[in-house]
Amino acid sequence: MISVPMKRRRFLLTGVVVAAGASLARAHNGKIHVAVENLTFSPADIEAKVGEIVEWTNKDPFDHTATVNGGWEVTIPAGQKATHLVTAGDTVEYYCRFHPNMKGHTKVVS
Amino acid sequence: MKTFISAIATSCLLLAAGQSLAADKPTDPQIAHIAYTAGAIDVDAAKLALSKTKNKDVEAFAQSMKKDHEAVNEKALALVKKLKVTPEDNPTSQALAKAAKEKQAELSKLDGAAFDKAYIDNEVAYHKQVNGALETVLIPSAENKDLRSLLETGLKLFQGHEQHAEHVAMELK
Numbered sequence: 001m002i003s004v005p006m007k008r009r010r011f012l013l014t015g016v017v018v019a020a021g022a023s024l025a026r027a028h029n030g031k032i033h034v035a036v037e038n039l040t041f042s043p044a045d046i047e048a049k050v051g052e053i054v055e056w057t058n059k060d061p062f063d064h065t066a067t068v069n070g071g072w073e074v075t076i077p078a079g080q081k082a083t084h085l086v087t088a089g090d091t092v093e094y095y096c097r098f099h100p101n102m103k104g105h106t107k108v109v110s
Numbered sequence: 111m112k113t114f115i116s117a118i119a120t121s122c123l124l125l126a127a128g129q130s131l132a133a134d135k136p137t138d139p140q141i142a143h144i145a146y147t148a149g150a151i152d153v154d155a156a157k158l159a160l161s162k163t164k165n166k167d168v169e170a171f172a173q174s175m176k177k178d179h180e181a182v183n184e185k186a187l188a189l190v191k192k193l194k195v196t197p198e199d200n201p202t203s204q205a206l207a208k209a210a211k212e213k214q215a216e217l218s219k220l221d222g223a224a225f226d227k228a229y230i231d232n233e234v235a236y237h238k239q240v241n242g243a244l245e246t247v248l249i250p251s252a253e254n255k256d257l258r259s260l261l262e263t264g265l266k267l268f269q270g271h272e273q274h275a276e277h278v279a280m281e282l283k
Contacts, residue, residue, distance in 0.1 A: 038263055038266065039263065039266040039267055039270060040266075061181035061182075061184070061185065062177070062178050062181055062182075062267065063174070063178075078177075078181070096270065097274070098174045098178070098270065098271075099266075099267065099269075099270025099271070099273070099274065100270060100273040100274055100277060101266065101269050101270045101273055102270060
């Protein structure tokens with residue numbers, strides 16, 4: 001398990017605040033789509049309800065992950081899709097373990 | 111007055127340095143060669159690490175380096191083919207290759223935790239060096255926009271690798 005030091009965590013939080021103005025992904029059919037392209041989660045910021053599914057589509061030739069520090073991790077292989085079922089505690093920041101400069105954020109809404 | 115003159119002298123020097131940089135700036139075929147060489151060097155380092163390490167974090171890191179750099183170099187080869195550009199060997203590529211050969215020889219002699227530490231420390235330093243070159247020389251010098259865009263993706267990728275290497279380095283401490 002990779003631990004992210006406190007300093008870096010604060011940086012992650014700052015990143016999320018800056019990105020908050022970005023457009024939010026719209027869920028349809030209970031799925032929220034996040035594209036992973038050019039080492040960027042797009043949109044970086046999503047809102048989801050408990051029970052919805054986040055689906056990442058990796059368009060890069062590189063493997064990525066969506067990793068929550070001390071929490072869940074989804075592997076998103078190059079050119080493939082991966083999903084995560086949203087639970088109540090999923091207001092979280094996530095990053096790619098292989099490329100920690102890639103960051104995303106999910107917010108659980110009711 | 112003295113300060114003013116020295117300020118002018120300094121800016122003249124900077125201007126001269128800027129011009130000589132501009133004159134020495136690498137061409138697209140040279141940039142392609144440098145970028146490809148830099149990637150291939152890291153693939154070789156990863157292969158050495160995979161043959162030596164018993165540490166899971168180091169192994170996962172090395173596997174990621176091998177796959178990512180191979181993937182980006184494949185993209186680079188496809189691009190030079192499309193652009194009908196022949197990568198051209200140059201002093202920067204040669205210096206990179208020479209330094210890498212020396213580092214590889216040094217790392218080959220190490221084992222266990224000493225190897226892991228030396229490999230990861232070098233990965234942090236190496237990615238820093240390559241990212242610096244991409245930012246200050248290679249990307250600004252690239253004429254072709256497809257080449258520049260590939261280099262920009264490369265920079266993002268290598269910055270990610272640098273952070274990943276820093277995480278692993280912390281785990282090893």
